Amino acid sequence: MxxxxxxxALNAQINLEQASAQLYLAMSAHCTGKSFKGFAHxxxxxxxxxxxxxxxxxxxxxxxxxxLELKTIAPPPTEFGGVIQVFEQTxxxxxxxxGRISALFEQARNEKDYAxxxxxxxxxxxxxxxxxxxxxxxxxxxxxxxxxxxIWYLDSRMGKRGTV
Ligand code: OFO
Numbered sequence: 001m002x003x004x005x006x007x008x009a010l011n012a013q014i015n016l017e018q019a020s021a022q023l024y025l026a027m028s029a030h031c032t033g034k035s036f037k038g039f040a041h042x043x044x045x046x047x048x049x050x051x052x053x054x055x056x057x058x059x060x061x062x063x064x065x066x067x068l069e070l071k072t073i074a075p076p077p078t079e080f081g082g083v084i085q086v087f088e089q090t091x092x093x094x095x096x097x098x099g100r101i102s103a104l105f106e107q108a109r110n111e112k113d114y115a116x117x118x119x120x121x122x123x124x125x126x127x128x129x130x131x132x133x134x135x136x137x138x139x140x141x142x143x144x145x146x147x148x149x150x151i152w153y154l155d156s157r158m159g160k161r162g163t164v
Contacts, residue, residue, distance in 0.1 A: 017054035038159030
């Protein structure tokens with residue numbers, strides 16, 4: 001049986017993963033509004049990944065006999081600036097999530113909750129991948145700038161991201 005403190009922490013993380021999905025859907029709509037359909041597609045796929053991250057945590061919580069407590073999700077912004085800023089905000093968001101995952105992992109370790117620690121290892125690894133991937137996109141965007149043909153080339157590449 002999972003502890004109440006770990007149950008609360010996992011529920012908070014489930015809420016955060018779902019808030020991430022909402023944020024990326026809002027960013028995707030913002031990019032569509034600027035005719036960057038490739039960046040919009042990438043962000044929609046990212047939103048689906050976040051929903052999958054939440055679902056994986058929910059399954060774990062329930063397997064441990066925990067209680068799911070869904071919470072209200074605060075609405076995300078509707079304006080994000082240019083595409084470079086969109087991805088800079090994405091990177092900043094992912095860094096925040098990494099910090100939360102690290103705190104959760106530490107909590108599991110302090111509580112000697114080995115099952116949670118092992119389950120959270122997947123998220124630790126996933127965050128390394130998320131930050132590396134988004135960081136690369138930010139680097140490419142900064143290199144081409146948000147004017148001219150380079151950004152449209154990147155847009156077409158981003159549109160090729162496979163679905164989850
Ligand atoms: Fe769930 O990894 Fe992004 O936020």
